[in-house]
Amino acid sequence: MTDQPKIRIRDLHKRFGSKVVLDGLDLDVGVAESVVVIGGSGSGKSVLLKCILGLIDPDSGTIEIDGRNVVGLPRAEREAYMRKFGMLFQGGALFDSLPVWENVAFGLIQSKRMGRPEARAVALEKLAQVGLNEEVSLLSPAELSGGMQKRVSLARAIAIEPEIIFFDEPTTGLDPIMSDVINDLIVKCTRELGATALSITHDMASARKIADRVAMLYDGRIIWAGPVADIDRSGNAHVDQFINGRAEGPIQMAVRRS
Amino acid sequence: MRATLREEAFDADVRLAHSDGIQSRMNPLATIGSTFLSFLTALGRLALFAGSAVGHCVRPPIYPRLIGRQFLEIGYYSLPVVGLTTLFSGMVLALQSYSGFARFSAESAVATVVVLSITRELAPVLAGLMVAGRVGAAMAAEIGTMRVTEQIDALTTLSTNPFKYLIAPRLIAATLSLPILVLIGDVIGVFGGYVVGVYKLGFNAGNYIQSTVQFLEQIDVISGLVKAGVFGFIVALMGCYHGYHSRGGAQGVGAATTNAVVTASIMILIANYAITELFFGR
Incomplete structure (x- = not known):
């Protein structure tokens, strides 16, 4: 310290x-x-x-x-x-109007002003880090199990580094x-x-x-x-x-x- | 941040009112007073919310993609319901005014009555009420669910202002799309009157159209469109306000939805009178 x-x-x-x-x-x-x-x-x-x-x-x-x-x-x-800051919410708090990859890329697109294709590539990389593949990235959060939602939420929290x-x-x-x-x-x-x-x-x-x-x-x-x-x-x-x-x-x- | 502060102040008021409950039940004046005070509190909260929301509508960043999506949701998908409502309103107006005016041989006024009623009153009010039920409820439910599942907090932690991201696009889209809806509704409503007038009541088509246009002034249509814009704003504001302040899970979201529709409908009717007074009162 x-x-x-x-x-x-x-x-x-x-x-x-x-x-x-x-x-x-x-x-x-x-x-x-x-x-x-x-x-x-x-x-x-x-x-x-x-x-x-x-x-x-x-x-x-x-x-x-x-x-x-x-x-x-x-x-x-x-x-x-x-x-x-990054935050992992208790219930995941994923945006259910957006697909998984856009959830992860949200901070990059909104606050870091990254272009969508580029942000998408980063999102896929972060999803891979938490053990989720490209197929999952197109699903909506409601289609995921509790554990997967937590992992997506973790990916979203770490995406903006x-x-x-x-x-x-x-x-x-x-x-x-x-x-x-x-x-x-x-x-x-x-x-x-x-x-x-x-x-x-x-x-x-x-x-x-x-x-x-x-x-x-x-x-x-x-x-x-x-x-x-x-x-x-x-x-x-x-x-x-x-x-x-x-x-x-x-x-x-x-x-x-x- | 200021919103939460205000909420807490409101909670404190509610608790205060609660602890005074026994005394106030014995004192009718106190009951009236506290009801009035809580009404004023709610009105103040709503005014602050509206001011802040409008402020975010005009200051960047704005989200064109989200505004577009709301235009589709509020405007385009409301077309069938608004079209049907105004069509049958125009038809029934022609029928009613014909049978009523026949009593003093004023059948020729039917076309004028139809077009004035539709453009000034029925199209904006009915469209406003239908959209309040269709769109206002959906907004309150969606934003309310986002509130209770912490999605609104998540927006904030991702450096996105929920007022800009959620509320401003809905307010802008509703305020701009309702006048367009009503303009289309005007045409459909007048057409409904024409169909009944010509094919059922035996008016001459040319005469009907001529007397429709003859007494119609710009102000009739414009006042209706102004009403529509105000009603659209009211619907979106009440939907967002009740959704944003909802709490307590499914039940809270349900209450928010009901409140959004009821308050929007009442405010539409009150605003309707006020705007009519403004345009045509003397």
Whole structure:
């Protein structure tokens, strides 16, 4: 890690009405590092990601990308730093009005102003990287299985060669084998690009595979962060409970209270 | 980004109204007040949305390919339904006005009544309502589904402004294609009146055509086309607005679709009166 982290988040707050979701969150992600944020459902992982992407405005705090605070930037400037980002959405979020190859080429055509034939060639190359052939490129996203949609979505995220890639629950809804395939692809693609990766998941197998460092989000803050190798001896009761998936422990699920 | 802020402010208002629920139920004035306030909130949100959408229609980048596709979708594919509607409207008008005017021997006014009613009122209003049902609903459903499946967020992360990519092409295409549709509908509607007049009611073809043209003024057709443009804008705006703000999965998209059609239809009828007042009121 160099001195200046790729992403530096300080004292991030976000509440919806009376519900506090992020409560003074701090997080650093180093250059070319892969950080996985773990945490229960509804712990605010997605909100964190959407704050960084600028889809939600935080109430207070700073998010620095390459040392520059991006909170509250006007739209035009935000679009400029968006070009550094790639994002794999939980449900794939493929554009169902466009064929697969155009989905992958979308960022190239729209934001990099590449010509369609050229963008198509790049898209086919990216699809090959995630193990999909030319036949698939002509299908519409609705004709693909869940695993294939995730792979197309991954190809779309890496097509613009982003500096930072975000993964929102990349293995949700996939069988264990397909999950492992996706995890391998994520590791391979981010390495090849030399990109920084920030993922959120509650799938521990996936976290162990793709993370350099793991951070646990609980109660709106990062309560523990450390190298993935240390996760089994974190000495933190919350982390222990989460990674071992026990119902008993310091984390009380909302079900038990109501 | 500002849109989400506004949404949250709106959510907070809704929650506030909710927590006051018991008190307001006991106080009818408070009920009226809060209903009125939430109506104003919705109106303000819509106005901001419309302003922002129009701003994106006139500033580059614009997407000619997408506008073309919407022209096909809104204009071309609506031709059969608009044609049929205006054809039968013209036919029934001739029949009705003939039997009505016969009571005071004014049958000769049939052709004039048909052409004025069609161009000023029926073609724009009926076309607007039909397109609201056909196109407005489809827009709300499509954009709403894109919202709940995060496709709109995905657009943003790919450095593409959803207002420019999704909403501006629909607004432009709807506003420009409705007048063309209505112009075609005018011709078909008058033709429907002619067919009934000449082949059923026994008018002389030459006379019918002459009295159709005789009292028709430019302003009659132009006011109808202006109406059509405004109605097209309303249909696309309501479809996009409700779709863009839909939430909560299939049910939310369903509600957005219903709201888009209902609000567009009501606004068309209100705008119809306002424009008529503007052109012909005295």
